[in-house]
Amino acid sequence: MAGCSSETSAEWKRFAMPDPVTKQGESTLALWRGAWIAALITGVVVWGLIAWVVVRYRRRHDDEVPVQTRYNLPLEIFYTIAPVMMVIVFFAHTVRVQNIVLDDSVQPDQTIQVVGQQWSWTFNYPLPDDIKAEAGGQGFAYESGTASYIPTLVLPNDETTRFQLTSPDVIHDFGVPGFLIKMDVIPGRKNSFQVTPQRTGEFAGKCYELCGVYHSRMLFNVKVVSPAEYDAYLRDRVKQGYVSDQPLLGGSDATTQAGLKSEGEAQ
Ligand SMILES: [Cu+2]
Structure with missing residues (x-):
């Protein structure tokens, strides 16, 4: 009852x-x-x-x-x-x-490159011009999780965001139950879809494809915030030095991402 x-x-x-x-x-x-x-x-x-x-x-x-x-x-x-x-x-x-x-005819406000790598996620955010200048001309800010650190994906409310999904290793699956959608992340293929969040809040996401031993660790948080808070988040990433010239797509990049290397050494 x-x-x-x-x-x-x-x-x-x-x-x-x-x-x-x-x-x-x-x-x-x-x-x-x-x-x-x-x-x-x-x-x-x-x-x-x-x-x-x-x-x-x-x-x-x-x-x-x-x-x-x-x-x-x-x-x-x-x-x-x-x-x-x-x-x-x-x-x-x-x-x-x-x-x-799956309609992608609407031009998105931003395209976030999502990488599913064993055993976490990397989110590459394109920087708007004014923040790009603060980042010394580097075009992307990123957040990268590890098997022991759950990353957070931050999205602006009321804006259309496209996710471009890539994987450097095996097939993963990017899904957020609150968005009622998930999509395979396949090595060598660029899958994508767009979402337009309609309310702010915190949601959970995870990998939906059994991708190996630590598949269950491929969790991530989703935070939908106001566009102003989104810009503030990007500025904060820049301030902390999580910026790059190119989106980090995993593979050889993965070892250079924050946290991954130290974890690799620890194992
Ligand atoms: Cu996975």
Whole structure:
């Protein structure tokens, strides 16, 4: 009963989906909800028919067997076409929502290069011109996690951010439950998607692809802040010296990233 408190009642309305933080996530939630409602309506009809048949044709005292219907063409055509129609409707909506969620025709406000490396994440932020000047002309600020340090991804609220995903080693998967999206990070391929957060707050993210022994350590935090706080964060990164000419994409870069080298030596 404790699971039915008012805090979780909204979860019922979302069929246990997290409350979407991003504009794109709203479409995913709508698809999830619609699919559940369609499936439940189908379920109610089927359960109703089963119950009706069980009661209506239950065994009577006279032991008479009800009429056995076979080779009923209209019925057979119906139960072939109805499921095909359902699959077509589900498929069409899935493709429609997929196109919305993966739409990259809108020019993003910034492109953050995300690197999934064994066993953490590196986030490369492009610096706006004024902050770039403070960084001595270097174009990127970064945050790099290690297997023993969970990095934080900072995003400006109400702005569209594109994630460009790369991996120097094996396949990882970049996902934030609050954004209702995850995507594979594949060596040699540049996957990307865009999000537009609609509220500030702290969220959790992780690797969704079993990528090796310390896969479970590939956690990260997501912090959605106001654009002004985002700029302040970038300035702070610059002040602390986490800047580079090029985005750090892992591999040979990885050993030069803060924290990774010392950890490598420790092992
Ligand atoms: Cu991973």
